[in-house]
Amino acid sequence: MKVVLDCLGGDNAPVEMVKGALLALKENSTLKLVLCGDQEEIKKILAENGNTFSDRIEIVHAPDKIVNNESPTEAIKKKTNSSLVVAFNCMKADEEIVGLVSAGSTGAVLTGSFLKVGRIKGVSRPALSPLMPTKKNGKVLLVDCGANMDCKPINLCHFAVMGSEFMKIVCGVKNPRVALLNVGVEDKKGNELCSQVFPMLKKLDINFVGNMEARDFCSGDYDVIVTDAFAGNVLLKGAEGTFSLINSELKKSIKSNPISLLGGLLCKGAFKKLKNKFNLTNQGGSPFIGVKKIIIKSHGSSEANSIKISIFQALDMAEKNYNQAIEEAIAKMPVLEEEATVW
Amino acid sequence: MKVVLDCLGGDNAPVEMVKGALLALKENSTLKLVLCGDQEEIKKILAENGNTFSDRIEIVHAPDKIVNNESPTEAIKKKTNSSLVVAFNCMKADEEIVGLVSAGSTGAVLTGSFLKVGRIKGVSRPALSPLMPTKKNGKVLLVDCGANMDCKPINLCHFAVMGSEFMKIVCGVKNPRVALLNVGVEDKKGNELCSQVFPMLKKLDINFVGNMEARDFCSGDYDVIVTDAFAGNVLLKGAEGTFSLINSELKKSIKSNPISLLGGLLCKGAFKKLKNKFNLTNQGGSPFIGVKKIIIKSHGSSEANSIKISIFQALDMAEKNYNQAIEEAIAKMPVLEEEATVW
Numbered sequence: 001m002k003v004v005l006d007c008l009g010g011d012n013a014p015v016e017m018v019k020g021a022l023l024a025l026k027e028n029s030t031l032k033l034v035l036c037g038d039q040e041e042i043k044k045i046l047a048e049n050g051n052t053f054s055d056r057i058e059i060v061h062a063p064d065k066i067v068n069n070e071s072p073t074e075a076i077k078k079k080t081n082s083s084l085v086v087a088f089n090c091m092k093a094d095e096e097i098v099g100l101v102s103a104g105s106t107g108a109v110l111t112g113s114f115l116k117v118g119r120i121k122g123v124s125r126p127a128l129s130p131l132m133p134t135k136k137n138g139k140v141l142l143v144d145c146g147a148n149m150d151c152k153p154i155n156l157c158h159f160a161v162m163g164s165e166f167m168k169i170v171c172g173v174k175n176p177r178v179a180l181l182n183v184g185v186e187d188k189k190g191n192e193l194c195s196q197v198f199p200m201l202k203k204l205d206i207n208f209v210g211n212m213e214a215r216d217f218c219s220g221d222y223d224v225i226v227t228d229a230f231a232g233n234v235l236l237k238g239a240e241g242t243f244s245l246i247n248s249e250l251k252k253s254i255k256s257n258p259i260s261l262l263g264g265l266l267c268k269g270a271f272k273k274l275k276n277k278f279n280l281t282n283q284g285g286s287p288f289i290g291v292k293k294i295i296i297k298s299h300g301s302s303e304a305n306s307i308k309i310s311i312f313q314a315l316d317m318a319e320k321n322y323n324q325a326i327e328e329a330i331a332k333m334p335v336l337e338e339e340a341t342v343w
Numbered sequence: 344m345k346v347v348l349d350c351l352g353g354d355n356a357p358v359e360m361v362k363g364a365l366l367a368l369k370e371n372s373t374l375k376l377v378l379c380g381d382q383e384e385i386k387k388i389l390a391e392n393g394n395t396f397s398d399r400i401e402i403v404h405a406p407d408k409i410v411n412n413e414s415p416t417e418a419i420k421k422k423t424n425s426s427l428v429v430a431f432n433c434m435k436a437d438e439e440i441v442g443l444v445s446a447g448s449t450g451a452v453l454t455g456s457f458l459k460v461g462r463i464k465g466v467s468r469p470a471l472s473p474l475m476p477t478k479k480n481g482k483v484l485l486v487d488c489g490a491n492m493d494c495k496p497i498n499l500c501h502f503a504v505m506g507s508e509f510m511k512i513v514c515g516v517k518n519p520r521v522a523l524l525n526v527g528v529e530d531k532k533g534n535e536l537c538s539q540v541f542p543m544l545k546k547l548d549i550n551f552v553g554n555m556e557a558r559d560f561c562s563g564d565y566d567v568i569v570t571d572a573f574a575g576n577v578l579l580k581g582a583e584g585t586f587s588l589i590n591s592e593l594k595k596s597i598k599s600n601p602i603s604l605l606g607g608l609l610c611k612g613a614f615k616k617l618k619n620k621f622n623l624t625n626q627g628g629s630p631f632i633g634v635k636k637i638i639i640k641s642h643g644s645s646e647a648n649s650i651k652i653s654i655f656q657a658l659d660m661a662e663k664n665y666n667q668a669i670e671e672a673i674a675k676m677p678v679l680e681e682e683a684t685v686w
Contacts, residue, residue, distance in 0.1 A: 069529065133588075135587075135592070150534045183572070183573060183580075190492055191492035213580050214578075214584060215580035215581065215583040216584060218584055218588040219584070229526070230534045231577050233526040234574050234577045234578050237558035238557035238558065238560060238577070238581040238582055238585070239581055239582070240558040241557060241559060241560050241582070242582040242585035243589065244558070244561075245477075246617070249617055250613070250614075253613040254613045257612070257613075259609050259612070260612055262609055263606040263608065263609025263610035263613070264609075265606065266603055267597060267606035267610060268603075270596040270599065270600075270603035271593075273596045274592055274596050277592065278589075
């Protein structure tokens with residue numbers, strides 16, 4: 001299988017992208033990669049890092065870069081020589097390519113996927129869906145956290161179905177528990193969107209377990225959290241901020257007296273283990289689910305190892321035929337009467 | 344000044360409520376309190392805890408309790424003998440009472456405030472506004488996190504003005520930095536509500552510093568965070584959940600080997616300090632701002648010390664004439680042209 005890599009996206013591009021590519025090629029002997037970016041730069045980095053996989057690497061020259069503060073739609077339409085747009089075009093031209101990995105502008109990756117790859121039949125909206133750690137050593141999928149700021153109820157129904165299929169097929173969870181992010185667990189809680197979508201979710205052929213509160217996102221009691229991208233983004237980034245707050249306060253608190261300072265030194269290994277567990281730059285990326293090919297959005301600060309994991313995520317989803325499963329599940333959805341009354 | 348206390352609200356009612364009342368009376372020699380709840384129970388707890396403040400305590404018999412899973416509107420309308428409804432009625436009947444403290448059902452406290460106390464002139468929607476800790480040892484006010492799930496732009500403008508006044512008048516911050524919770528810091532980000540309210544916030548006579556991301560809620564770079572109650576609730580409870588996740592993971596990680604276990608024991612004091620800092624049950628309550636009297640919603644699991652702090656919060660806001668400041672600030676707001684086009 002072949003994956004295309006946007007080598008100019010992300011804070012550590014192109015060095016870490018190319019290094020990540022080499023790590024992946026080393027571990028998987030049938031993998032082929034297409035590297036899009038500045039040809040000379042890529043060749044130089046490959047040479048410096050002892051590349052022995054030239055027969056499984058294609059380099060496509062694309063010297064331009066899309067940056068974070070550009071309008072995603074403008075960039076995708078006009079920057080035809082950018083590594084990302086060229087990567088999308090490669091994917092379109094080469095049927096063998098199953099997926100794309102980018103650590104570049106989230107907006108541009110999502111817009112490009114939407115415009116250049118297109119939605120899976122029946123999916124109203126694709127969604128950016130990171131896996132987050134839980135207390136019980138498991139993972140929970142957050143759908144959506146980046147693509148759809150204002151959602152209609154049917155969008156959330158599709159998120160629920162796609163999320164449930166993801167946990168079943170990609171993560172091997174038997175009967176994924178799908179919950180609606182809300183302000184309380186009672187049935188009649190929350191905003192207009194929640195109250196409209198709740199009865200619709202109940203009609204779906206998924207294991208819908210009802211409303212959940214944000215404080216329980218990592219309890220391990222849920223496998224899929226369904227929400228709009230605004231609330232999902234607040235949940236994800238708020239958790240990141242809390243982690244950083246606790247980290248800095250813990251350091252201050254430990255340094256405030258010699259006994260705890262000594263204790264802190266002895267705990268160093270434990271702290272490091274914890275930090276690694278929550279380090280998003282080291283855990284691969286977020287799949288953008290609901291588009292016709294596999295798209296993995298890596299964290300902007302991804303390093304080689306994370307890029308490698310992202311490439312393997314794409315392979316894994318392709319091998320397990322995730323996209324076909326979505327299409328079949330969406331096709332089997334019951335007609336939701338509310339649809340007609342809502343828009 | 345006089346404050347009324349809902350003695351049957353909260354997980355630790357009535358014992359911790361009454362104990363909290365005694366702590367407050369001990370520290371403030373001019374404070375008077377009205378205690379609403381089961382008369383006999385209150386008298387018993389007062390006697391058991393060495394009450395010497397009988398001349399500053401009024402007990403009003405109210406044997407019924409509003410619980411969390413009741414419909415707030417039904418409960419406020421029908422449970423006329425409940426401690427909360429009686430407390431609201433006391434406040435209406437006795438002009439000397441400046442505020443109310445309750446650790447009971449949030450929905451009932453908010454609904455009761457709305458129906459029984461009423462909004463300050465000009466305020467479209469009151470908002471539940473907790474103070475959260477920041478990295479720089481400061482506090483940031485989150486408006487709203489519980490009252491208004493679906494907001495119109497004008498509601499958020501009022502939240503901004505009320506929040507700014509709160510930080511100025513109650514917390515002594517000179518030129519409070521007000522930010523809009525969004526998914527990015529760029530001007531044109533977010534959902535429909537954000538894009539409508541952004542230009543309106545720029546026209547207000549406040550120090551509006553633009554959009555902020557959830558990950559920076561505790562950076563110390565903002566004094567007021569403006570958002571709807573759905574996103575605010577997700578931010579607040581998501582932070583709670585993250586804290587609990589890190590706490591449990593840190594314990595596991597420390598216990599996993601003998602060296603870090605020893606280190607953990609030496610750090611015990613530092614961990615405790617940190618836990619106290621983030622323990623919401625020990626920090627007073629959240630003001631419900633924008634209603635005609637001071638309402639403080641204490642955490643459901645509040646203990647005596649937290650109730651005492653909540654009582655002092657109410658006194659402080661009343662002494663500083665916070666409500667008058669809101670009314671004046673709202674009256675001075677410019678006419679926001681967008682209002683006409685939005686609804």
